[in-house]
Amino acid sequence: MVKAVVAGAAGGIGQPLSLLLKLNPIVTELSLYDVVNAPGVAADLSHIPTPAQVSGFLPNTGSQGHKGPEEEKRGAVNALKGADIVVIPAGVPRKPGMTRDDLFINAGICATLAESIAEACPKAFILVISNPVNSTVPVFAEVLKKKGVFDPKRLFGVTTLDCLRASTFVASVVGEPTEASKYVIPVVGGHAGHTILPLLSQAKPSIPSSVLKDKSKRDALVHRIQFGGDEVVEAKAGTGSATLSMAQAGAEFADKVMRAAFKGETGLVAPSYVNLEADPSAAKTIQQEIGKDLAYFSVNVELGKEGIAKLNPVGKIDETETALLKKAVEDLEPSINKGVGFSPASK
Ligand code: NAI
Numbered sequence: 001m002v003k004a005v006v007a008g009a010a011g012g013i014g015q016p017l018s019l020l021l022k023l024n025p026i027v028t029e030l031s032l033y034d035v036v037n038a039p040g041v042a043a044d045l046s047h048i049p050t051p052a053q054v055s056g057f058l059p060n061t062g063s064q065g066h067k068g069p070e071e072e073k074r075g076a077v078n079a080l081k082g083a084d085i086v087v088i089p090a091g092v093p094r095k096p097g098m099t100r101d102d103l104f105i106n107a108g109i110c111a112t113l114a115e116s117i118a119e120a121c122p123k124a125f126i127l128v129i130s131n132p133v134n135s136t137v138p139v140f141a142e143v144l145k146k147k148g149v150f151d152p153k154r155l156f157g158v159t160t161l162d163c164l165r166a167s168t169f170v171a172s173v174v175g176e177p178t179e180a181s182k183y184v185i186p187v188v189g190g191h192a193g194h195t196i197l198p199l200l201s202q203a204k205p206s207i208p209s210s211v212l213k214d215k216s217k218r219d220a221l222v223h224r225i226q227f228g229g230d231e232v233v234e235a236k237a238g239t240g241s242a243t244l245s246m247a248q249a250g251a252e253f254a255d256k257v258m259r260a261a262f263k264g265e266t267g268l269v270a271p272s273y274v275n276l277e278a279d280p281s282a283a284k285t286i287q288q289e290i291g292k293d294l295a296y297f298s299v300n301v302e303l304g305k306e307g308i309a310k311l312n313p314v315g316k317i318d319e320t321e322t323a324l325l326k327k328a329v330e331d332l333e334p335s336i337n338k339g340v341g342f343s344p345a346s347k
Pocket of ligand 1: 007008010011012013014033034035036089090091092093094103106109128129130131133158159160161162191198239240242243246299
């Protein structure tokens with residue numbers, strides 16, 4: 001029995017993500033929470049004949065048909081109670097011209113959700129999609145620490161979309177657009193602009209040297225992976241950012257976490273933006289590799305029964321990536337500090 005919760009379930013990401021989780025046979029209970037329309041989305045999804053039983057919750061009401069005075073105040077906690085995994089795309093998306101850092105207003109939403117999680121499901125795996133991920137993940141960690149329930153092995157910043165984009169764009173550049181899914185490219189660092197560091201030299205299968213050694217081709221490819229989100233923001237012309245590709249990315253990552261934790265599958269590895277304390281001995285190696293004692297970084301994570309089983313080092317990178325890493329670390333540090341220093345009182 002696996003209970004999954006989507007917080008922000010009525011939004012552009014939330015709805016298709018909830019659909020994909022409803023279709024995942026591992027999920028037996030799907031609880032949808034949003035400040036608007038969650039019961040409607042839940043009613044809609046509940047007609048699909050898969051195992052997951054769906055319910056929808058609003059902040060000031062309880063489960064559909066169960067509106068008691070206590071429940072009225074405690075929608076989020078009710079939605080989250082007993083959850084095994086919580087996926088969080090709650091918050092405001094970017095408009096043209098905005099950076100992810102401009103979305104720091106989402107920190108308050110994340111802090112409130114973290115408090116509800118601490119109360120309702122402190123052992124749940126928490127998958128943070130809400131931007132700026134580089135800061136919102138530390139916000140979650142700080143609130144959970146204050147509540148005495150922080151487990152770094154269970155907190156994940158979802159960076160999977162950067163990996164999906166890397167696969168797609170690499171396949172296109174090497175002339176194999178229909179083979180995109182065969183390209184696995186570790187994307188490390190963070191999830192915003194120059195903090196997104198695709199390790200093209202570690203791609204499997206390897207990228208031909210005609211691309212890797214061609215500076216302009218390679219620079220363009222790296223830039224497209226780092227700023228691919230802007231293409232969507234601009235094409236949507238003010239109506240939002242990536243939602244459908246992000247829903248697929250979130251569902252894919254959640255599926256891996258659940259398969260490792262609840263099905264006992266081994267060998268599941270995926271990049272995620274994590275607190276390096278999840279694996280203290282690996283943390284030292286990673287901090288040496290990146291030349292800075294950052295508390296958060298995205299690396300390849302080996303998933304297990306308790307969430308993070310092991311963090312993999314960045315590994316061997318080439319000269320181009322060494323320069324990109326320096327810039328990534330420079331940009332990441334202030335975003336981490338902003339999240340760590342966020343006080344819910346200032347929201
Ligand atoms: P959206 O505006 O379509 O949906 C957000 C949903 O969150 C809305 O339904 C809204 O009612 C809900 N919400 C607002 N406050 C809430 C609260 N306090 N509790 C629960 N729900 C609340 O936005 P969209 O496009 O779904 O994006 C959501 C977030 O995901 C944004 O911050 C966006 O930047 C981020 N994002 C992250 C990506 C990643 O790779 N990690 C990729 C794309 C977007």
